[in-house]
Structure formats: structure tokens, C-alpha cells
Amino acid sequence: MRNHEAGDKSDGGAAMTETDRGLIAFLLDPDAYPEKPSRIDHIETSISHVFLGDSFVYKIKKPVNFGYCDFTTLKKRRHFCLEEVSLNRRLAADVYLDVVPIYRQGDRFSFQRSKAGSVADHAVKMKKIPDERILFNLIGQGKPLYGELEEIGRILSAFHDHAPGYRGSRYGGLKTIQWATEQNFEQVKPFCDITINREFFDTLTDYTRSFIDTHRDVFLSRKKSGFIRQGHGDLHSQHICLTRPPVIFDCIEFNPAFRVIDILQDIAFLLMDLEYRGRFDLSQRLLKSYSARQKSPLPEALLRFYKVYRAVVRGKVDSLLFSHSLDLDTKQRGLKMATDYFKLAEHYIRDDRKPFNPVVIMGLSGSGKSTIIKDIPGDWIILRSDEVRKQAAGVGKGEHVYGDYGENIYSGDMTRQIYSMLLDRATGHVLDGHRVIVDATYLKSSQRMGFYDACIERKLNPFFIQCFAGEAFLRERIVKRMRDGSDISDAHLGILERQLQEMEEPFELPYFRVLRLNTEEAVHQTAGALKEFLLPFPR
Numbered sequence: 001m002r003n004h005e006a007g008d009k010s011d012g013g014a015a016m017t018e019t020d021r022g023l024i025a026f027l028l029d030p031d032a033y034p035e036k037p038s039r040i041d042h043i044e045t046s047i048s049h050v051f052l053g054d055s056f057v058y059k060i061k062k063p064v065n066f067g068y069c070d071f072t073t074l075k076k077r078r079h080f081c082l083e084e085v086s087l088n089r090r091l092a093a094d095v096y097l098d099v100v101p102i103y104r105q106g107d108r109f110s111f112q113r114s115k116a117g118s119v120a121d122h123a124v125k126m127k128k129i130p131d132e133r134i135l136f137n138l139i140g141q142g143k144p145l146y147g148e149l150e151e152i153g154r155i156l157s158a159f160h161d162h163a164p165g166y167r168g169s170r171y172g173g174l175k176t177i178q179w180a181t182e183q184n185f186e187q188v189k190p191f192c193d194i195t196i197n198r199e200f201f202d203t204l205t206d207y208t209r210s211f212i213d214t215h216r217d218v219f220l221s222r223k224k225s226g227f228i229r230q231g232h233g234d235l236h237s238q239h240i241c242l243t244r245p246p247v248i249f250d251c252i253e254f255n256p257a258f259r260v261i262d263i264l265q266d267i268a269f270l271l272m273d274l275e276y277r278g279r280f281d282l283s284q285r286l287l288k289s290y291s292a293r294q295k296s297p298l299p300e301a302l303l304r305f306y307k308v309y310r311a312v313v314r315g316k317v318d319s320l321l322f323s324h325s326l327d328l329d330t331k332q333r334g335l336k337m338a339t340d341y342f343k344l345a346e347h348y349i350r351d352d353r354k355p356f357n358p359v360v361i362m363g364l365s366g367s368g369k370s371t372i373i374k375d376i377p378g379d380w381i382i383l384r385s386d387e388v389r390k391q392a393a394g395v396g397k398g399e400h401v402y403g404d405y406g407e408n409i410y411s412g413d414m415t416r417q418i419y420s421m422l423l424d425r426a427t428g429h430v431l432d433g434h435r436v437i438v439d440a441t442y443l444k445s446s447q448r449m450g451f452y453d454a455c456i457e458r459k460l461n462p463f464f465i466q467c468f469a470g471e472a473f474l475r476e477r478i479v480k481r482m483r484d485g486s487d488i489s490d491a492h493l494g495i496l497e498r499q500l501q502e503m504e505e506p507f508e509l510p511y512f513r514v515l516r517l518n519t520e521e522a523v524h525q526t527a528g529a530l531k532e533f534l535l536p537f538p539r
Contacts, residue, residue: 019049019062023102023120026109027051027058034111047071047254058100058123059084069254078122084253085124091159091232091248097125129241129249136237139277142468142518144529149274149282151246153289156235156270159248160263161295163229171260172228174212174219177309181208184312191319195338200346204312207349211305218302222262231266233259236273264298268306276311276344278515280356281533308348315341340511347461347512356463356513357435358426359534360451362442362506363467364499365491366474366481368519369439372467372527376437376534381429385440386488388425389418401490405498410490423451427458443503452509465515465530466506473520 030037030053037053044050047069051058061071061080071077081099088096103110104120131137138145166172185205192198212219222228232239233252241247252258259266267290274283291298315338322334361369373382387397393409395401401409422438429436442448448464455462469477474496481487506514515533519526 019060020120022107023060023104023109024049026102027060027123032109032111033058052128055128056097057126057128059126060102060121060123068258071254074119074121080254081122081124087230087251087253087259088249090163091155091251095127095129095247095249097127099123100125129247130243133242134238135240135242138242139237139274139279139282140516142466142516144517144521144525145242145279145282146525146528146532147285148242149286150289152240152248153286153291154293155246155248156267157290157293160229160231160266161293163231163263165226166228166230166260167226171257172262173223174216176257177219178212181212181309181312184309184316188312188316188319191323191338195315195319195322195335196342197346200342203349204308204345208305208308211301215302215305218299222264222302227262227264228260229263230256231259231261231263233261233266235266235270237270237277240270262302262306264303265306265309268303269310271303272307272310272314272344275307276314276341276512278512281515281529284535285532304348304352308345311341311345311348315339315345336507337511343510344512351461354461355435356461357430358438358455358460358462359436360438360440360442360448360462360464361467362440362448362464363519364441364443364474364503365489365496366477367467367469368477368523368526369467370487370489371523372517372519372530373437373439375527376531380435380437380534382437382439383422383425384488385418385422385438386490388421389414390488392418392421397488400485402492403490405495410495419447419450423454426451427455427460430460431458441499443499445504445506445508448506449508452513463513463515464506464509465517465533467517467519469518469520471500 024042026032027049028040028042028051030040033040033053033056035053035056037055039053041052042049043052047062047064047066049060049062061077063072063077064070065072069080071080078099085096085099100111100123101113101119102121102123103113103117105114105117109120110117135145185201185208188196189201192201196204231251232248234250235248239248239250241249267287271283271287274280274286287298318334318338318341320334322331322338325331325334361373363369370384376382389395389409390397390399393401393414395409403410406412419440419442422440426436426438438451442451442464452462452464475493478491478493478496481489482492517526517529
């Protein structure tokens with residue numbers, strides 16, 4: 001379901017009207033449904049109630065008016081249910097099945113019509129989408145997904161090509177984007193030095209206004225040329241299911257202003273969402289596939305502008321989440337997400353054409369760091385902590401020192417010295433014009449932040465790839481490595497156990513600067529995703 005049901009709406013409007021409690025109770029009862037599911041799960045959003053059975057999903061709209069949507073009458077709710085089915089069938093014809101009436105007789109509800117009953121409400125009926133194939137979830141699991149976004153690019157390119165154009169003056173175009181960006185600034189300004197750096201806020205407003213002013217002809221030309229179309233409006237990884245064939249669902253039905261947009265803005269939302277999750281490899285593959293099927297080259301500067309715009313909208317929404325929530329965990333999550341979205345917008349403005357460099361490959365011993373980079377092209381300088389450590393200690397490359405955790409050449413002082421050397425060498429090579437990969441565990445927040453802060457201070461553009469696998473995989477790999485004696489690493493099972501106890505997840509880093517890769521997948525899949533990321537690609 002939508003996170004605040006589509007990012008770029010203001011949160012003003014009339015007070016919420018509650019859905020009939022008897023209707024909710026009816027829809028929570030598995031026996032109420034024709035299919036007789038074994039259970040019903042209930043998800044509530046700001047504008048809807050969703051009821052999930054074994055194979056089907058029923059969704060009703062709340063009788064609310066938030067300004068950007070109005071479902072306050074039965075007639076309006078029916079209209080927008082029909083719109084939801086009709087519009088979503090463009091990309092998910094087999095999922096959106098029908099709009100079904102729910103009848104009421106006294107205080108009893110039913111899907112079966114009776115002579116004395118009347119229509120109480122309407123529900124959108126859908127096939128249940130497999131949660132395990134939702135792109136958002138697959139990214140969260142660190143799946144490489146190498147090449148799996150190509151078909152999405154083809155589908156979206158064809159969808160945009162065939163989407164009805166809009167020639168009116170109400171939606172899309174120059175005035176619309178001017179109004180939307182100025183509204184963003186007004187709503188974001190109170191969060192200066194809370195979720196957004198004040199200096200960057202000034203940079204953001206200057207960049208946006210200057211871009212619109214100097215590209216007026218571009219915006220006007222895009223509209224005149226028919227690029228304002230009936231798009232999706234809410235394209236992101238939670239609304240893509242990688243089944244065969246893929247399903248793209250949950251478009252904006254309740255307000256045409258959010259879907260009648262430049263098709264470039266539509267695809268920019270998905271590209272930004274992937275990049276926010278550290279998946280620049282997926283966004284590159286998607287953009288290549290999408291662009292190859294467009295009739296004319298995509299205007300790169302305008303695409304970047306729309307990615308900035310979409311990142312700012314998400315930063316605004318999560319700032320409001322932080323501000324309004326009473327739950328401490330929700331507030332902290334909103335603060336982190338908002339801050340990272342604004343940092344992504346800053347990256348687009350300041351560093352978008354600067355390749356990520358240096359790149360840190362990090363993770364527990366046995367997580368496959370060295371394996372997936374062994375075939376990286378030779379123009380990358382690879383700094384392995386194991387090699388640097390043994391050089392510094394005067395130990396031969398093929399000689400093993402199997403000691404306890406934190407002892408001998410792996411003492412705390414020695415480790416701090418090695419990480420300092422890795423930093424100095426990496427930044428030095430980058431400043432000399434080389435591309436650099438650093439291969440080390442970086443298990444501690446302080447180690448990662450020391451590297452990150454130093455790179456940012458030197459105006460570099462660091463990135464972190466976190467390799468991970470289940471404990472059984474890690475142990476198996478370490479045992480095999482020790483048996484073969486073919487790797488420089490001195491890690492053994494005792495070291496791994498201590499690492500597992502002391503490892504800290506990289507929550508302190510900007511979310512978009514971390515790519516998480518589950519190395520349990522086939523090596524060629526994981527290495528393919530890594531190479532896709534490391535290949536230079538103009539953005």
C-alpha cells in the first residue's frame with residue numbers, strides 16, 4: 001500500500017470521518033467473503049482500509065476529504081473505486097478484478113444483495129500479489145536482481161508511449177511545477193537544521209528557481225510536444241511485483257493532478273526511489289532499458305531536476321511524519337528517512353555526475369567481499385585490509401596468523417592503524433585520479449563514519465557495499481577457505497563468532513550510500529550487480 005498514499009500531497013484538509021465500525025467488523029470476518037479465506041489481515045492507510053485474504057484483497061475508501069482527495073459520499077467512493085480499477089488495469093489487468101457492492105440491512109452487512117437491503121459501500125476486489133516478489137522487499141533482502149529491471153523499463157516505456165496525452169492548462173507544465181516546488185519550500189522551511197541543513201535549503205531553492213527560470217522553454221516545449229500524459233503518479237519499489245510477467249500497481253486514481261504529469265517525472269520517481277535504497281545498479285539498468293525504447297533522447301538535466309523534486313517531496317512527507325508522530329520509534333524513523341532524502345537531493349545537485357569513489361566493500365569474514373571483486377577491471381585499485389595488515393606487520397602474504405580476536409596483529413591499536421592507512425591510501429589514490437575499492441570488514445560505526453567524514457571533508461563521493469549471508473553460509477565458507485589455504489585471510493570460526501557479537505549495522509550512513517548484497521545468491525548474479533554499479537554511467 002501507499003506510504004501516505006502518494007508522496008506529493010499536502011496534509012491539510014477536512015477532519016477525518018470514521019468508516020462504519022460495523023462494516024469494518026464485517027470485513028474482518030473470514031466467513032463474510034465468498035471465497036471463505038482462512039484468515040483476514042487488515043491494513044489501514046490515511047485514506048483506505050485494505051483486507052487481505054488467502055488469494056484476494058478487498059479495499060474500501062474512507063469517507064474523508066483531505067483536499068487532495070474527497071471520498072465523503074457513497075457516489076464519490078464508487079466513482080473512485082471504478083477509476084482505481086480502470087486506471088490500474090493499464091499495467092495490472094489480471095490483478096484488478098472488479099468493484100463489488102457491499103449491502104446493508106439494518107446493522108448487518110453482506111456481499112449478497114437482498115430485497116430489503118441497500119448499498120452501504122463499494123470495494124475494489126483484487127488478486128493478492130505475492131509479497132515475497134515485491135521489489136521493495138527483494139531490495140531489503142539484498143537480492144542482486146541482476147537484469148530483472150530490464151523488463152520493467154520496457155513495460156514503462158511502452159506504457160508512457162501509449163498513455164493519453166493532456167492538452168489542457170490545468171495539469172502539468174511550467175505553472176504546475178512552479179507552484180509545487182514553492183509549496184515544498186514553504187512546508188520544508190520549518191525543518192531547517194532539523195531534517196535539512198539550512199545551507200542546503202538555500203542551495204535547493206536557488207537551484208530549483210534558477211533551473212525553472214532558465215528552462216522555461218523546455219517545460220513549455222515538453223507540454224506542447226505531448227509529454228504531459230496520464231501516467232502512474234506513484235511509481236516506486238513498493239508498487240512493483242517481479243512476477244512473470246511483472247505487475248505494476250496502485251497508481252493514483254483519486255486526483256488527476258498527481259498522475260497527469262510529464263512522463264519524465266513519472267519515471268524519475270522510480271529512479272530516485274531505487275537510488276535512495278542504494279540500488280544505483282538497478283536504476284542504471286532500468287534507465288538504459290527505458291531510454292532505448294523512447295523515440296527521442298531523455299533530457300538529462302530535466303531528469304535530474306525531477307529526481308531532486310521527488311526526493312524533496314519524500315523528505316517533506318517524512319519530516320511531517322517526524323513532526324506529527326507521538327511514537328518515539330516512528331519519530332526516529334521519520335527523522336532518519338527525511339534527513340537521508342534531503343541528502344540524496346543534495347547529492348543530485350552537487351555530485352550527480354561525479355562517480356562514487358572510493359567504494360568500500362564491507363561485511364563479516366566469509367561474506368564474500370573478496371570473491372565478488374576478484375574479476376573487477378584492472379583500472380580499479382583494490383586495497384585489502386588483510387594485505388595492508390600483513391605488510392605493516394612484516395608477515396608474508398602466504399603466511400597465516402591464526403590468533404584470538406583482538407590479539408597479535410589483530411589488536412585494537414593495530415586495527416586502528418590499518419584503517420588509518422586504508423583511508424590515507426584510498427583518498428590519496430582518488431585525488432590522484434584513480435578509482436579505488438577498499439576491502440575490509442568495517443564492522444563498527446566509528447570505523448565507517450571515520451572513513452565517510454574524511455572523504456566528505458576532502459570533497460570525495462564515498463559509497464559502501466555491505467555483503468552479508470546467513471551464519472551457516474559464513475561458517476561453511478570460512479571452513480572451506482581454511483581447508484584450501486588459498487586466501488590471505490586469517491579469520492577462523494572463533495573470529496567470526498566475535499564479529500557476529502560485535503557487528504553494528506550501518507544505520508549511521510546516508511541510506512543512499514549503502515548497497516546491501518546478499519551473497520548467498522549465485523556468485524555471477526552478485527558479481528553482475530556489483531559490476532553494473534561500478535561501471536561508469538552518466539546520470
